[in-house]
Amino acid sequence: MTEKQVEEGKSPFQGEDISPEKDGGLVKEIVRQGNGDDKPTFDDQVTIHYVGSELDGKVFSDSRERDEKVTFSLGKNEVIPAWDLGAASMKRGEIARIFARPKYAYGLKGEKKYRSATSVIFEIELLDFVGKDISDEKDESIIRRILHRGVGREFPNEDATVDVHLKGTYQDKVFDDRTVQFVMGLGFLQQIPLSIEHAVYKMLRNEKCQLLLKGKALQGLDQISVSVDGLVQYEITLLDLERLDSEQILTDKGKLLQSELLKSRADDLVKKGHYQHALKRYQMVTRLLASVTYPDKDDRIKSRQVRIAAQSNIALCYLKLNDYLQ
Numbered sequence: 001m002t003e004k005q006v007e008e009g010k011s012p013f014q015g016e017d018i019s020p021e022k023d024g025g026l027v028k029e030i031v032r033q034g035n036g037d038d039k040p041t042f043d044d045q046v047t048i049h050y051v052g053s054e055l056d057g058k059v060f061s062d063s064r065e066r067d068e069k070v071t072f073s074l075g076k077n078e079v080i081p082a083w084d085l086g087a088a089s090m091k092r093g094e095i096a097r098i099f100a101r102p103k104y105a106y107g108l109k110g111e112k113k114y115r116s117a118t119s120v121i122f123e124i125e126l127l128d129f130v131g132k133d134i135s136d137e138k139d140e141s142i143i144r145r146i147l148h149r150g151v152g153r154e155f156p157n158e159d160a161t162v163d164v165h166l167k168g169t170y171q172d173k174v175f176d177d178r179t180v181q182f183v184m185g186l187g188f189l190q191q192i193p194l195s196i197e198h199a200v201y202k203m204l205r206n207e208k209c210q211l212l213l214k215g216k217a218l219q220g221l222d223q224i225s226v227s228v229d230g231l232v233q234y235e236i237t238l239l240d241l242e243r244l245d246s247e248q249i250l251t252d253k254g255k256l257l258q259s260e261l262l263k264s265r266a267d268d269l270v271k272k273g274h275y276q277h278a279l280k281r282y283q284m285v286t287r288l289l290a291s292v293t294y295p296d297k298d299d300r301i302k303s304r305q306v307r308i309a310a311q312s313n314i315a316l317c318y319l320k321l322n323d324y325l326q
Contacts, residue, residue, distance in 0.1 A: 053122075096124055259284075279314060
């Protein structure tokens with residue numbers, strides 16, 4: 001088969017067109033079947049071996065020969081589209097040949113030693129894939145897999161209101177299955193562990209993810225008794241969220257309304273004895289109202305009342321926390 005024929009959209013071998021647009025530019029042929037039914041999902045850490053060759057069979061890159069496995073985050077544009085899309089279609093242990101036209105390989109300008117506008121063939125072996133470690137300490141206490149990608153660009157921020165569905169499983173038994181609304185940063189009021197909140201901060205609306213929790217990520221799971229080396233699985237769906245507007249985009253009127261909301265939450269926290277959490281929100285109130293000006297007399301009076309009440313309660317919180325230096 002000539003290069004001209006290939007550029008017309010024909011693969012040198014029969015296989016499945018796995019290109020998003022079904023344009024014949026990415027064709028896959030399975031060389032060895034994989035194991036199980038599971039395939040990598042968006043943002044999984046994928047490990048492969050590959051052999052890249054030109055259409056005449058000349059090899060230009062071989063990771064096995066170099067003894068260098070390649071690991072990348074699936075779907076994050078860290079590698080060429082042929083690898084991203086190819087790996088997403090494969091099972092663990094599978095080997096596949098993938099024909100890729102330039103738009104799915106190295107582009108019209110080429111890359112380094114590869115010729116521009118060149119169609120290539122990759123043999124890819126999917127060695128393994130795992131979820132992403134999203135724990136702050138990178139100790140694998142929170143491993144996340146995205147089961148369904150969310151929409152939009154907004155992530156929950158602190159004091160955002162979220163609606164989520166939770167399903168917790170331990171030793172193949174469901175112990176937590178509920179739809180719940182809570183305020184970010186205050187999830188403990190609804191028996192939401194910190195590890196769950198930590199994951200929700202990284203989710204988009206309608207996203208569904210799977211978490212594997214162990215070690216310190218199990219703190220706050222009071223419904224069950226977990227062994228020292230126990231592994232708890234959660235599926236989380238972020239059904240809806242309402243972010244708290246940032247100070248930079250709020251009008252003075254908006255700052256007053258948000259301050260009243262935060263003060264109300266803080267007052268409730270004081271009643272329940274959660275002084276550290278209340279203190280943080282009272283401090284947010286005083287910061288929001290520090291430099292506002294209101295032509296309307298009623299707004300001026302309300303702003304002053306809210307600010308003075310917050311300042312007074314800040315002092316109360318410090319006393320309750322035995323912090324006498326503030």
